[in-house]
Amino acid sequence: MNEEKIRQYGDELFDAWRERRTVAPLLEREPDITLDDAYRIQLRYIERRVQAGEKIVGKKIGVTSKPVQDFLGVFQPDFGQLTSGMVHQEGDVIDLGSLIQPKAEAELAFVLKHDLQGPGVTAMDVIRATDYVVPCFEIVDSRITDWKIRIQDTVADNASCGVYVLGKTKGDPRKLDITLAGMVLEKNGELHSTGVGAAVQGSPANAVAWLANTLGELGIPFKAGEVILSGSQSALVPVVDGDELVCTVGGLGSCRVKFSGRSAV
Amino acid sequence: MSPSNELTLSREDIVRLCERVEGAQTRAYAIPKLTDEYPAMTIADGYAVQSELRRRYLAQGHRLVGWKAGLTSKAKMQQMGVDVPSIGFLTDRMARPESSAISMADLVHPRAECEVAFVMKKDLHGPGCTREDVLDATDYVLPAVEIIDSRYSGFKFDLASVIADNGSSARFVGGGRARYVEELDLRTLGVVMEKNGEMVAMGASAAVLGHPAEAIAMLANILADMGEHLPAGSFVMSGGITEAIPVKPGDSIVARFQELGSVSMRFV
Numbered sequence: 001m002n003e004e005k006i007r008q009y010g011d012e013l014f015d016a017w018r019e020r021r022t023v024a025p026l027l028e029r030e031p032d033i034t035l036d037d038a039y040r041i042q043l044r045y046i047e048r049r050v051q052a053g054e055k056i057v058g059k060k061i062g063v064t065s066k067p068v069q070d071f072l073g074v075f076q077p078d079f080g081q082l083t084s085g086m087v088h089q090e091g092d093v094i095d096l097g098s099l100i101q102p103k104a105e106a107e108l109a110f111v112l113k114h115d116l117q118g119p120g121v122t123a124m125d126v127i128r129a130t131d132y133v134v135p136c137f138e139i140v141d142s143r144i145t146d147w148k149i150r151i152q153d154t155v156a157d158n159a160s161c162g163v164y165v166l167g168k169t170k171g172d173p174r175k176l177d178i179t180l181a182g183m184v185l186e187k188n189g190e191l192h193s194t195g196v197g198a199a200v201q202g203s204p205a206n207a208v209a210w211l212a213n214t215l216g217e218l219g220i221p222f223k224a225g226e227v228i229l230s231g232s233q234s235a236l237v238p239v240v241d242g243d244e245l246v247c248t249v250g251g252l253g254s255c256r257v258k259f260s261g262r263s264a265v
Numbered sequence: 266m267s268p269s270n271e272l273t274l275s276r277e278d279i280v281r282l283c284e285r286v287e288g289a290q291t292r293a294y295a296i297p298k299l300t301d302e303y304p305a306m307t308i309a310d311g312y313a314v315q316s317e318l319r320r321r322y323l324a325q326g327h328r329l330v331g332w333k334a335g336l337t338s339k340a341k342m343q344q345m346g347v348d349v350p351s352i353g354f355l356t357d358r359m360a361r362p363e364s365s366a367i368s369m370a371d372l373v374h375p376r377a378e379c380e381v382a383f384v385m386k387k388d389l390h391g392p393g394c395t396r397e398d399v400l401d402a403t404d405y406v407l408p409a410v411e412i413i414d415s416r417y418s419g420f421k422f423d424l425a426s427v428i429a430d431n432g433s434s435a436r437f438v439g440g441g442r443a444r445y446v447e448e449l450d451l452r453t454l455g456v457v458m459e460k461n462g463e464m465v466a467m468g469a470s471a472a473v474l475g476h477p478a479e480a481i482a483m484l485a486n487i488l489a490d491m492g493e494h495l496p497a498g499s500f501v502m503s504g505g506i507t508e509a510i511p512v513k514p515g516d517s518i519v520a521r522f523q524e525l526g527s528v529s530m531r532f533v
Contacts, residue, residue: 066464180523182455182469191339194469194506196455196523202464250453250469250523 010044118216169253337504353432391489
């Protein structure tokens with residue numbers, strides 16, 4: 001795909017994000033779009049957000065579970081960029097008016113104390129480079145109409161990232177079994193679903209290693225201090241005005257988030 | 266339809282149905298669900314058949330080692346089309362050691378599921394048993410795999426029929442690491458089941474009625490309805506955290522539990 005088209009689609013996604021509306025799936029319009037093209041469109045979309053005043057603060061890993069990979073017909077995760085405008089603190093009420101068609105998912109987030117430079121990074125290197133892990137919610141959102149995404153659509157759309165909330169209980173991955181830690185998700189005081197760290201690529205550390213290696217090949221830095229959302233350990237939960245979600249990671253702690261208002265769709 | 270707590274079967278019916286279930290369990294064949302012949306069968310009827318089955322096994326020299334709660338997760342209730350949990354008894358003949366080869370010759374269509382098991386240090390008497398009562402009466406918890414095997418064709422049943430079939434109980438394997446309940450958050454234990462090295466089921470222990478001890482309290486309260494109690498020394502399985510996974514000869518199962526180690530077995 002030529003540079004002009006990459007810019008055009010990146011700009012289109014940026015405008016859709018800014019105006020809280022959706023666009024038709026890119027793959028419907030460009031059947032030959034490759035995964036590489038999709039990442040270049042993502043970089044353009046994020047470049048526009050940075051030009052508009054945001055900073056890149058981390059990465060998210062998506063498509064980490066077998067059911068989602070089967071659904072999208074892929075054999076590996078994808079990633080997107082976290083920007084300063086996506087950050088919410090635990091206890092914040094998230095205004096759904098800032099989102100289009102949001103759904104929540106519960107994850108484990110990593111914060112690095114050392115740079116990770118792929119290729120060649122293993123899960124052991126990830127543990128060594130990790131400052132701490134925290135339970136978190138990612139509120140995914142899609143700028144693609146009705147979430148009708150194929151892998152190229154979601155990658156171009158920054159891996160369907162919306163906003164995210166980090167919990168406050170920091171854990172050391174040397175003192176916590178991040179692979180077998182249970183994930184309990186409650187919605188409005190009732191059990192919604194359960195999961196476990198291993199649902200993410202066998203272990204969340206494997207997903208982070210995959211990202212370090214993928215970024216290494218693309219020449220994108222993976223820096224100390226960055227936040228990495230390692231991939232969903234729960235079902236996707238649609239959220240509406242007044243909903244409150246709590247996720248609890250066994251042996252670590254909880255993250256709580258509330259929602260108000262109405263999303264665009 | 267009669268209320269679930271009302272007995273509709275005669276003594277002769279109970280004995281006949283019990284013999285039918287016992288034959289299917291002992292010789293490992295599938296039978297139509299009992300409600301095909303007795304559509305008015307209630308939950309109380311199901312427990313009457315189960316109690317007769319227990320009486321007969323114990324008379325044959327089997328030893329009662331404990332109990333199991335079944336159908337305790339939303340996923341499981343939906344999978345099986347029922348809306349309340351159930352209980353069944355466990356005997357020494359159903360126990361298999363960790364890391365052993367389990368014969369499938371005497372099973373119909375078994376499935377394996379991961380559970381947290383409790384070993385009691387005090388008697389537990391319902392009604393009115395709570396999660397706190399259970400934790401107070403628990404000596405230790407350990408990880409377990411239950412091998413369920415409905416004796417009904419196609420694993421298709423209703424609550425009355427499954428209770429009469431002793432909650433599909435067939436085999437169980439306890440193992441891993443024994444732990445005091447005070448040292449664990451029993452609500453958030455993560456579990457992964459692997460079959461032949463591949464992850465096939467996952468979850469956390471809250472999937473069991475919000476907390477596995479709730480299932481033990483429920484079990485003690487059902488026992489109280491039958492005029493019985495849960496004695497000290499009982500081994501009690503709290504219900505599947507994961508869905509039940511079919512197994513066949515040659516399959517190897519490993520259940521990995523947060524804080525509790527793992528339990529493994531293979532089927533031959």
